[in-house]
Amino acid sequence: xxxxxxxxxxxxxxxxxxxxxxxSLAGEYRFPGxxxxxxxxxxxxxxxxxxxxxxxxxxxxxxxxxxxxxxxARTALEDYLLRRFCDEVRQYSFRAHGSGKxxxxxxxxxxxxxxxxxxxxxTSREIIARFHVGFPANGRTINAGELEKILFDFLPxxxxxxxxGKYQDAAKLQAQIFLMxxxxxxxxxxxxxxxxxxxxxxxxxxxxxxxxxxxxxxAVPFKSPDSLKIEITLPHKGPITGMGLKRGVxxxxxxxxxxxxxxxxxxxxxxxxxxxxxGREYVVTDPSxxxxxxxxxxxxxxxxxxxxxxxLPSGKDTTRFSTLDASGSTSQAAGIIExxxxxxxxFLMDEDTSATNFMVRDAFMQRVIAREKEPITxxxxxARELYENAGISTILVAGSSGAFFHIADTVIQMDSYVPVDxxxxxxxxxxxxxxxxxxxxxxxxxxxxxSAVSAxxxxxxxxxxxxPASSRGSVNLKTSRQPAEDSSQRxxxxxxxxxxxxxxxxxxxxxALPSNRRVMTKDGAVHIQKNYYGRSTGRPEPLKIRVNGxxxxxxxxxxxxxxxxxxxxxxEQMEALAQLLKYTVERLVDGKRxxxxxxxTLWQLLSTKGFAALSDRGETSAGLALPRYQEILSCLNxxxxx
Ligand code: ADP
Ligand code: MG
Numbered sequence: 001x002x003x004x005x006x007x008x009x010x011x012x013x014x015x016x017x018x019x020x021x022x023x024s025l026a027g028e029y030r031f032p033g034x035x036x037x038x039x040x041x042x043x044x045x046x047x048x049x050x051x052x053x054x055x056x057x058x059x060x061x062x063x064x065x066x067x068x069x070x071x072x073a074r075t076a077l078e079d080y081l082l083r084r085f086c087d088e089v090r091q092y093s094f095r096a097h098g099s100g101k102x103x104x105x106x107x108x109x110x111x112x113x114x115x116x117x118x119x120x121x122x123t124s125r126e127i128i129a130r131f132h133v134g135f136p137a138n139g140r141t142i143n144a145g146e147l148e149k150i151l152f153d154f155l156p157x158x159x160x161x162x163x164x165g166k167y168q169d170a171a172k173l174q175a176q177i178f179l180m181x182x183x184x185x186x187x188x189x190x191x192x193x194x195x196x197x198x199x200x201x202x203x204x205x206x207x208x209x210x211x212x213x214x215x216x217x218x219a220v221p222f223k224s225p226d227s228l229k230i231e232i233t234l235p236h237k238g239p240i241t242g243m244g245l246k247r248g249v250x251x252x253x254x255x256x257x258x259x260x261x262x263x264x265x266x267x268x269x270x271x272x273x274x275x276x277x278x279g280r281e282y283v284v285t286d287p288s289x290x291x292x293x294x295x296x297x298x299x300x301x302x303x304x305x306x307x308x309x310x311x312l313p314s315g316k317d318t319t320r321f322s323t324l325d326a327s328g329s330t331s332q333a334a335g336i337i338e339x340x341x342x343x344x345x346x347f348l349m350d351e352d353t354s355a356t357n358f359m360v361r362d363a364f365m366q367r368v369i370a371r372e373k374e375p376i377t378x379x380x381x382x383a384r385e386l387y388e389n390a391g392i393s394t395i396l397v398a399g400s401s402g403a404f405f406h407i408a409d410t411v412i413q414m415d416s417y418v419p420v421d422x423x424x425x426x427x428x429x430x431x432x433x434x435x436x437x438x439x440x441x442x443x444x445x446x447x448x449x450x451s452a453v454s455a456x457x458x459x460x461x462x463x464x465x466x467x468p469a470s471s472r473g474s475v476n477l478k479t480s481r482q483p484a485e486d487s488s489q490r491x492x493x494x495x496x497x498x499x500x501x502x503x504x505x506x507x508x509x510x511x512a513l514p515s516n517r518r519v520m521t522k523d524g525a526v527h528i529q530k531n532y533y534g535r536s537t538g539r540p541e542p543l544k545i546r547v548n549g550x551x552x553x554x555x556x557x558x559x560x561x562x563x564x565x566x567x568x569x570x571x572e573q574m575e576a577l578a579q580l581l582k583y584t585v586e587r588l589v590d591g592k593r594x595x596x597x598x599x600x601t602l603w604q605l606l607s608t609k610g611f612a613a614l615s616d617r618g619e620t621s622a623g624l625a626l627p628r629y630q631e632i633l634s635c636l637n638x639x640x641x642x
Contacts (some may be wrong), residue, residue: 004031008152015144019044022135022142033060034159036151039619042135045100049132051621054159056127062165067177068122072273075116076180079275080173081163082120083110085129088158098143101134103150108623112213112280113272113569114180116626118576118611127163130622175276178236183273185235186284196250196346196393197267197285198232199224200242204279205266206259206417215279220259225421228410240282243419247346247393248409249383251426252419259417260397261350264291267395268348268567271628286393289346290339290630293353294328295564299640304514307382308333308358311375318375319514324640328355329376336379337514338637340390341596342630347386349379350397360403363435377509383407385511406435520598522589523558524642543585545578547571553578555585558640565634572625577635579614579624584636599633 007029014021020043028037033056040051058068068074089107097103107129108119121128136146161167190198199205199222206216224243233239252260270285306318309330326334332355339347351359360380384407386392398404405411411426412419529537543556549571552562555578562568568577580602588598605613612620627635 001028001030001035004029004036004152007036008148011144011148011151014142017142019135019137019140019142022050031156031159033164036155040617040621042101044140045098045102045134045137047100049101049104049106049134051130051619052133053128053130053622054155054163055129056159056163057125058127061127061163067173069124072180072184073177074122075114075273076177077173078117078120078122079110079114080168080176081122081127081129082108082117084168085120085131085158085162086110088162089131092154092158098136098138098146099140100137102136102143103146104134105131105150105154106133106623107131108572108625111570112274112278113269114275115272115570115573117572118620118624119572119622121610121620129159129163130620132622179276179281180273182234182236183281183284186232186282187287189232190244190284190286193244194247195230195244196247196289196395197245197270198230198242198283199263199266200240200282201229203242203266203281203283205283206262207265215277219279220417223418225412225419227421227423228412228419242282245395246410247391248387249393249404249407250395250410250412251404251408252395252397252412252414253399253422254414256399258414260399260414261352262417263414263419264348264350264395264397269569271567272569285348286346287628288342288344288630289348289395290342290344291348291350291566292332292335292339293350293564293566294355294358295326295331295335296328298326298331298334298561298564299324299638300326300330300334301637301641302518303334303337303637305330305333305337306509307337307511307514308377308379309375310377310509311372313375329358331355332358332379333376334637338633339630340392340513342599342633344630345391346393346395348395351399351401352397354379359398360401362401362403380404380407382511389511390513402433403435405433406430518595519591520584520589520593520595520636521591521641522585523556523640527557543582545575545582547575547578550574555581555639560635560638560640562635562638565631565638568627568631570625572623573627573631576611576614576624577627577631580627580632581635581639583614585639595636596633599629599636602632603629 007025010025014024023041025038026041028035035055037053037055038050039053042048042050058065063077066073067077086107086109089105092105108117110117119130121130133147133150136143186198190196201222201224203222204215204219205222206219208214208216222242224241228243228245229241230244231239231241252263254260266280266283267285268289268291270280270283271287271289274280274283301322302320303322304319305321309318309321312318321330321334323330336347349359357376357378359378361374361376361378380403383394383396383404386394396404396408405426408423408426410421411423413422414420527541529539529541531537541556545553545555547553550562550568550573552560553574554560560578560581562574562577568574584598584602588601593601606626610620611624612618614624615621
């Protein structure tokens with residue numbers, strides 16, 4: 001390993017030479033207290049900036065071992081140190097003069113969520129911080145003096161300040177570690193005790209604005225209704241109280257602007273841990289929960305949507321449904337089937353973003369339009385079966401249709417931002433507003449059996465298929481699919497007087513989990529590279545990635561639109577998804593692997609090799625954040641393939 005002095009000499013020797021001479025700097029250099037590594041040098045001042053990292057041994061940093069030996073403390077420390085480094089970079093007002101990206105230092109800037117990021121990694125031996133620097137130039141001539149300022153002035157000051165224990169606010173750091181451990185405890189507690197979600201009393205759910213993820217000032221703090229209030233004793237914080245939502249079907253109702261969607265939004269982001277002061281630190285949801293919505297125009301390939309849609313007038317096979325341009329209802333049906341495949345055990349839905357004809361069909365419409373003429377079995381008729389037969393809970397916001405009262409275990413009314421448990425009241429009214437349909441209310445002619453009771457038992461194979469891969473290793477994804485043990489506690493569903501009523505309802509098709517094998521293929525439009533003279537080189541064009549925030553990315557010539565995959569919370573997750581898809585298209589598609597096989601393989605790679613698995617050069621690059629398994633599958637599913 002070379003010394004920092006050698007780097008300084010090397011730098012002055014290449015000053016004012018043509019830009020490619022920067023390449024000679026690649027290598028590792030020992031600085032007092034840390035090692036600087038120049039991993040990849042950009043080819044010209046306008047190209048993507050150069051990759052660097054610094055490494056410090058734990059002896060040098062001096063954090064207590066308990067802060068990094070185990071998850072989730074390690075993730076908390078990683079997040080803390082990355083934010084510190086980010087502060088240092090931000091304070092460094094120096095910006096080199098010159099062409100292109102001269103002197104630009106870029107480091108991740110984490111938001112309200114705490115995610116695993118490639119920019120800061122703690123191993124058993126050291127702390128590694130990765131970042132990018134635009135190597136300065138005038139035109140295409142090296143400006144070594146400006147780089148020297150960054151490497152010999154800025155970094156030797158910023159690195160110790162950001163990463164040495166003695167410079168940290170010990171109380172703040174400890175609070176972050178404890179908070180993360182408490183959140184992890186809470187997550188496990190919910191899973192063990194049959195809860196799908198928890199919202200602590202006093203939480204602040206609304207955000208500052210549509211474009212700011214910070215907490216709203218002066219918001220009405222969350223307060224659990226007494227009937228749903230539970231107390232949990234956290235290892236560090238001690239006892240807390242809040243609203244525990246049991247597994248099953250939970251309905252959130254209330255007038256417009258009373259805070260329904262705000263509550264659901266908080267739940268959907270609570271699959272991730274949040275930083276102190278966010279207001280949602282102790283809001284925790286089943287980590288496999290998926291927000292499902294309609295997504296007009298999305299691509300769907302070979303999805304068995306027959307649970308919801310069958311008998312299309314076109315005669316199209318809905319057990320292997322494909323379309324380049326899905327409707328609201330088919331997109332939502334496909335999303336649900338894909339979420340089952342992704343091992344999700346909690347579905348989150350908001351009437352605001354759902355296709356009405358997918359959610360319910362009212363009694364009047366059923367009388368007018370016979371079931372044989374309606375290809376859609378609405379979600380209303382499947383929600384209970386999804387729970388009873390597949391262990392999938394639903395938390396649903398519905399402001400306009402009362403039909404869901406019949407199938408809900410718990411009904412919460414948001415009243416001026418305060419939740420009220422109105423389960424008993426809603427259930428008492430159910431007989432007055434019978435639901436002349438629905439699996440749980442249909443008496444099969446000639447028997448007293450309810451059709452749901454006669455639904456076929458879940459085949460073992462189908463069950464296994466929808467279960468998350470056991471291979472998911474240590475990455476923070478856990479799912480459980482046992483229904484709450486105490487099913488006796490769930491409110492009995494009232495049965496309207498079907499017999500003797502003038503309208504004899506017909507029953508929906510029996511419930512069965514989808515069991516389709518969808519082979520992963522590529523976008524058939526392979527573009528062949530052309531040489532300088534415009535002749536084909538016979539080699540496929542390398543797939544270029546361009547990320548567009550949390551909206552999506554392009555891979556080669558295809559745009560992948562992920563705007564409606566709402567739980568992608570960070571552009572660095574999007575960057576990782578883009579690289580994962582590129583990896584899949586370039587290396588995993590073999591005509592045999594299914595979409596799910598690909599997702600499992602990717603997950604396995606991430607669990608064993610980390611982000612380094614995605615790089616051609618075998619080293620980790622800065623700027624990636626770990627998406628969930630569910631979002632990886634969502635991304636693969638939206639890639640338009642042949
Ligand atoms: P709904 O879905 O019931 O129509 P929203 O959840 O969209 O209502 O909330 C309506 C408005 O109220 C939003 O602007 C939101 O920011 C605000 N809001 C939500 N919860 C609170 C709260 N606890 N305190 C103050 N304002 C809130
Ligand atoms: Mg709403």
